[in-house]
Amino acid sequence: MSKYIANKLFNDKISIYVTECLSTNDFLTNLLKRNKIREGDSVITDYQHKGRGQRNNNWSSERGSNILFSFLLSPDLIVNNQFYLHVIISNAIIKSLKKINLKGKIKWPNDIYLNNKKIAGILIESFISGKKVQSSIVGIGINLNQKIFKGLNATSVFIEKKKVTKKNAFIKILKESLETEYFNFNMNMDIRIKKYKKLLYALNEIKKFKSSSEIFYAKIIDVSHNGDIILNINDKQKSFSHGSISLLED
Structure with a gap:
């Protein structure tokens, strides 16, 4: 079951909500192959049966407790600069956590840590044409209200703040941060990279x-x-x- 809900992610595009799916990145990839989505369109789910991170590592998440979503970007980017996407997405997540008084760190190459535990992960899958990135599907998973992580070095916003955070409220904060970072994509990239480096988990350790x-x-x-x-x-x-x-x- 799915439904369409309006939002302001990347100039009032459409967000698809599905109660469950194999993975949000795969969901958008299938739509992209059929030319059914535009830049800024996204999918949000309560549960992924085959959620994954980089190198096909599994992403395990309690049903309905966390933020699991992906969106499409069409960056003006050459292949050699793909890392810039990781920079702006990581910085946006850190900025979102800061707005709720949590200080995250970036664990190279694609995780966000808080108090030495994983709170978020990023999966960017790009489609290349020649020497340019034609489009990128960005997947973000954030541990929001999950209380227990059996056998995992993980934490959540709930564990850190000792209270439930409304999912829609935090998604709004996250999308605003992503918009700000992305729409200034080609401005002051050196400054953005310096900021990314300062936020590195275990720097000089x-x-x-x-x-x-x-x-x-x-x-x-x-x-x-x-x-x-x-x-x-x-x-x-x-x-x-x-x-x-x-x-x-x-």
Whole structure:
């Protein structure tokens, strides 16, 4: 069952509400393939049967408790600058949490942390034409009112604030932050990236990482303009691309 509700996400576009789906990103991808959506159109659901994050990691969420939504963007962006999307989406989520007095951090490459626990995740899937990004589907999951996370290093707005937050109210805050960040997309990107870097989780701390061949410890010192994380390993700087390593919890 689905219904259409009006909203102001990206110039009064349409948001589709579905009680459940496989994943909100897949839902929009199917519509995009049939030319049924425009930039700014979105889908929101109460439950995903196959919600996922980067590298096909599962995203587990209690039915009806959290924010699960995706939207379509058509950014004026070359392929080499795809990281800019991660910057503006991450900054928008941090800004939204700040508006309710919560201070989040950005865990490279696609999670938002609060008090050393995951509170939100981002999944951006882009469609490329030549050297340009033709369109991007942005998926955002935010732990809002879930009270228990069995076996997961996670938290929620409810756990942090000790009270229920109205979903529609926070979605409105989030959409306003996303609009502001996106409609100023090409302005002051260097400043935005500096802000992103200052918000990095575990910046200048030694953390455990996993590559395809080993587990190692390194200090997080920077993120490059193309989104690579820069680590200090045995007093030598080395950069790693998105997907080549993962940051592990101790």
